Amino acid sequence: MSKVSKDNFKQESYKYGFVTDIESETIPRGLNEDIIKIISAKKNEPEWMLEWRMKAFQRLKSMKVPEWAKVKFKKIDLQSLYYYSAPKGHEDRPKSLDEVDPKLIETYNKLGIPLTEQKMLAGVAVDAVFDSVSVATTFKGKLNEMGIIFCPISEAIQNHPELVKKYLGSVIPITDHFYATLNSAVFTDGSFVYIPKGIKCPMELSTYFRINASETGQFERTLIIADEDSYVSYLEGCTAPMRDENQLHAANVELIALDNAEIKYSTVQNWYPGDEDGKGGIYNFVTKRGLCKGKNSKISWTQIETGSAITWKYPSCILRGDNSIGEFYSVAITNNYQQADTGTKMIHLGKNTKSKIISKGISAGHSTNTYRGLVSFHPKAENATNFTQCDSLLVGDNCKANTIPYTENSSNSSSINHEATTSKISEEQLFYCLQRGLNEEEAQSLIVNGFCKEVLQKLPMEFAVEAQKLVSISLEGSIG
Amino acid sequence: MIEIKNLNVSVEENKILNNLSLTVKTGEVHAITGPNGSGKSTIAHTLAGNPNYIVESGSVNFNNKNLLEMEPTERSLEGLFLAFQYPIEIPGVSNASYLRQILNSHRKHQGLEPIDAAEFLKLLKEKSALLKMPMEMHSRFVNSGFSGGEKKKNEVLQMDLLNPKLIIMDETDSGLDVDALKLTADVVNQMRSEKRSLIIVTHYLRLLEYIKPDYVHIFQNGQIIESGDHTLASRIDKEGYE
Numbered sequence: 001m002s003k004v005s006k007d008n009f010k011q012e013s014y015k016y017g018f019v020t021d022i023e024s025e026t027i028p029r030g031l032n033e034d035i036i037k038i039i040s041a042k043k044n045e046p047e048w049m050l051e052w053r054m055k056a057f058q059r060l061k062s063m064k065v066p067e068w069a070k071v072k073f074k075k076i077d078l079q080s081l082y083y084y085s086a087p088k089g090h091e092d093r094p095k096s097l098d099e100v101d102p103k104l105i106e107t108y109n110k111l112g113i114p115l116t117e118q119k120m121l122a123g124v125a126v127d128a129v130f131d132s133v134s135v136a137t138t139f140k141g142k143l144n145e146m147g148i149i150f151c152p153i154s155e156a157i158q159n160h161p162e163l164v165k166k167y168l169g170s171v172i173p174i175t176d177h178f179y180a181t182l183n184s185a186v187f188t189d190g191s192f193v194y195i196p197k198g199i200k201c202p203m204e205l206s207t208y209f210r211i212n213a214s215e216t217g218q219f220e221r222t223l224i225i226a227d228e229d230s231y232v233s234y235l236e237g238c239t240a241p242m243r244d245e246n247q248l249h250a251a252n253v254e255l256i257a258l259d260n261a262e263i264k265y266s267t268v269q270n271w272y273p274g275d276e277d278g279k280g281g282i283y284n285f286v287t288k289r290g291l292c293k294g295k296n297s298k299i300s301w302t303q304i305e306t307g308s309a310i311t312w313k314y315p316s317c318i319l320r321g322d323n324s325i326g327e328f329y330s331v332a333i334t335n336n337y338q339q340a341d342t343g344t345k346m347i348h349l350g351k352n353t354k355s356k357i358i359s360k361g362i363s364a365g366h367s368t369n370t371y372r373g374l375v376s377f378h379p380k381a382e383n384a385t386n387f388t389q390c391d392s393l394l395v396g397d398n399c400k401a402n403t404i405p406y407t408e409n410s411s412n413s414s415s416i417n418h419e420a421t422t423s424k425i426s427e428e429q430l431f432y433c434l435q436r437g438l439n440e441e442e443a444q445s446l447i448v449n450g451f452c453k454e455v456l457q458k459l460p461m462e463f464a465v466e467a468q469k470l471v472s473i474s475l476e477g478s479i480g
Numbered sequence: 481m482i483e484i485k486n487l488n489v490s491v492e493e494n495k496i497l498n499n500l501s502l503t504v505k506t507g508e509v510h511a512i513t514g515p516n517g518s519g520k521s522t523i524a525h526t527l528a529g530n531p532n533y534i535v536e537s538g539s540v541n542f543n544n545k546n547l548l549e550m551e552p553t554e555r556s557l558e559g560l561f562l563a564f565q566y567p568i569e570i571p572g573v574s575n576a577s578y579l580r581q582i583l584n585s586h587r588k589h590q591g592l593e594p595i596d597a598a599e600f601l602k603l604l605k606e607k608s609a610l611l612k613m614p615m616e617m618h619s620r621f622v623n624s625g626f627s628g629g630e631k632k633k634n635e636v637l638q639m640d641l642l643n644p645k646l647i648i649m650d651e652t653d654s655g656l657d658v659d660a661l662k663l664t665a666d667v668v669n670q671m672r673s674e675k676r677s678l679i680i681v682t683h684y685l686r687l688l689e690y691i692k693p694d695y696v697h698i699f700q701n702g703q704i705i706e707s708g709d710h711t712l713a714s715r716i717d718k719e720g721y722e
Binding site: 426427428429431432433434435436437438439440442446447449450451452453454 | 561567642
C-alpha cells in the first residue's frame with residue numbers, strides 16, 4: 001500500500017475549536033469554602049444545598065486522587081482553576097430566547113444546535129449549557145403540559161427541592177471517589193429530568209455542553225428520574241475550543257429508573273482532543289451511574305467517545321430491581337496521543353437481572369485505548385446473566401489496545417458470557433475497497449463504521465448520521 | 481487498451497511473473513489459463529495494483545497512461561476492474577450502501593451527481609435480476625455469510641454497475657454451479673463491446689464455452705507458452721496442458 005503522508009491531511013478535523021468572544025463573569029481562582037459559598041450564592045441556592053456541598057468538600061479534603069487507570073497526565077492543580085464562568089447577563093436565567101445574547105445563539109448555530117423556535121430540531125428538546133450555566137432550554141412549555149420536568153438543575157433546586165433532595169447523591173453518594181466528590185462540592189449546572197408515572201416522553205431530550213472560557217473547569221451535574229411505567233431517551237453532546245492547555249471536565253450523571261421504567265442515555269462526546277502532538281485537550285473524568293431501582297426497569301447507556309485528551313469513565317448500572325436490565329454500548333476512538341480508559345460496571349443485585357456490554361475500541365496514531373469493566377453478581381442475584389463483547393481495532397503499529405474485564409460472582413445460578421477480539425484493519429479489506437474506487441480515507445471510514453455498526457445503530461436516529469461522520473473524521477490522518 | 485511489456489513480478493521475494501508481455505486491444509477478449517501456480521492470479525492482482533505484488537521491472541501502458549505509477553483507486557476510477565477470486569467480507573456495512581458508495585465514487589470521478597436513493601434502487605433491482613440475486617442479499621453485510629456462489633455473483637454485479645473499460649476476471653467461474661455460470665456468462669456477453677476489453681483468468685474451461693474469447697493464452701512458470709484462438713481451449717480440455 002502506498003503511504004499517505006500525514007502532511008496531506010490538514011488538521012481541520014476539529015471544526016468546533018472556535019472561541020466565542022463574549023464577556024463573562026468569573027469568580028476568583030481556586031478551591032476553598034468561600035468559592036463554594038460564592039457558587040451557591042450565584043445560584044441562589046437554599047441553605048440545604050450549600051450544606052450538602054460543604055459536606056462533600058469536607059470529605060474531599062481527606063480523599064486521594066485515584067491513580068489506577070491506564071492514563072498518564074501531569075497532576076492537576078485544583079487551586080489554579082476557575083470554578084465558575086458565565087456569560088454576562090445570563091446569571092439570572094433569561095426568561096425567553098429574546099433575552100439570550102445573540103452571540104450565544106450564533107455559537108449554538110455554528111455547533112449545529114439551533115435554539116430559536118423556528119429552527120429547532122423537530123422532536124428534540126435541548127438544554128444548552130455554556131461553561132457554568134444553562135443559557136436556554138427549548139420545548140419546555142410543551143413538555144410541562146405532560147408533567148415532564150426538563151430544566152437546568154440549578155432551576156430544579158429552586159422549584160423542585162423535594163425531588164432533588166430525595167434523589168441527588170442517591171446513586172453517586174458524596175463519599176464516592178475523588179472526582180465525583182469534587183463535582184458534588186462545586187457543580188455548577190447541568191440538566192434535570194423528571195418523567196411522571198405512565199408517561200412516555202414524546203421527544204428526545206438533550207443537553208449540549210460547551211466549554212468556552214479558558215482555565216476553567218466544567219463540573220456539570222445531571223439527574224434523571226423516570227417514575228413508574230415511564231420512558232425517556234436523553235442525549236448529550238459536548239465540544240470545546242482548541243487550546244494548548246488541558247481543561248478539566250468532571251461531571252456526575254445519576255439516573256434512577258423506578259418500576260417498569262426505561263431510560264436510554266446516549267452520549268456523543270467530542271471535546272477537543274488536543275493537537276496531533278498531544279498538546280492541549282480536555283480531561284474528561286466523568287462519573288455516570290444508573291440505578292434500576294424498580295422491578296422490570298431498564299437503563300441503557302450508549303456512548304460515542306471520540307474527543308478529549310483523556311477519557312476516563314465507566315457508565316454503570318446497579319440492577320437492584322428484580323428482572324431489571326442494564327445495557328452498555330460503547331464506541332471509543334483514540335487517535336494521535338489520546339488516551340481512553342473506559343468501560344462499565346454492571347452490579348447485579350436483584351433476581352433475574354440481565355446485562356449486556358458491547359464495546360468497540362478503535363485506536364490509531366500513538367494512542368492508548370483500554371476497556372475496563374466489572375460484572376458483579378451478588379448472592380441474591382439468582383439467575384442473573386451477562387453478555388460481554390469487547391472488540392478492539394488497531395489502525396497502524398504505534399497504538400495500544402487493552403481489555404481488562406473483572407468479574408465477581410457470588411451467585412450460583414448466574415452466568416457470564418465474555419467474548420473479546422483484537423484485530424487490525426486488514427490490508428485485504430482496504431485493497432478491495434480501493435479496487436472499487438474508494439480512496440484510503442473513504443475505505444478506512446467504511447470499514448470502521450462497519451466495525452461500530454452495532455453500537456451506532458443504538459443512537460437516536462436524529463444523531464446517528466452525525467455520529468457516523470464523527471467516527472470518520474476522528475480518524476483523519478491516521479493512515480500512513 | 482493495455483500493453484504489458486517484459487513484466488517481472490515477485491511476491492514475498494519469490495519471482496512469479498517472468499518477462500511477461502501481452503497486448504489486449506480495445507474490444508478484445510483474452511483468456512488466460514494454465515496449471516495451478518503458473519502465475520495467472522498474479523497478473524490479475526499486479527494490474528490492479530495490489531501492494532503485495534512487487535513489480536521488479538517492465539512496463540504497463542493502460543490507455544496511454546503508465547499504469548504502474550497509478551494508485552489502485554485511480555486504476556479503478558480510470559476503468560480497470562478486477563473481479564476477485566476470493567471476495568473480501570466487510571462486516572457491518574450493508575451491501576446496498578457499499579454498492580451505492582462505490583458507484584457514487586465513480587460518478588464523482590466522471591463529474592456526475594451522486595445517484596439518488598430511488599434511482600439507485602431501480603438500477604440495483606434491474607442488475608440483480610439479471611443474476612437472479614434476491615434483493616434481500618443487499619441488506620446483508622458485504623460478502624459476509626454469502627455462499628461462494630453468492631460472492632462471485634456479487635463481483636459480477638459490481639462489474640456491471642461500475643461499467644469498466646477493462647475487466648479482469650480472476651477465476652470467477654470457480655465455485656459457481658452450472659446455472660450461475662450461465663447467468664454470469666450472459667452478463668459478460670452482454671457487457672462485451674467494442675469499447676471494452678476483458679481478461680478472463682480461469683482454471684476451468686467451461687466458462688470459455690459460453691464466452692468465446694478472441695484469444696487463449698496458456699501460462700506456465702510465469703510466462704505465456706502458447707497462444708491461439710478459442711479452439712485452443714477445447715484442445716486443452718481434451719488433451720491437458722502437456
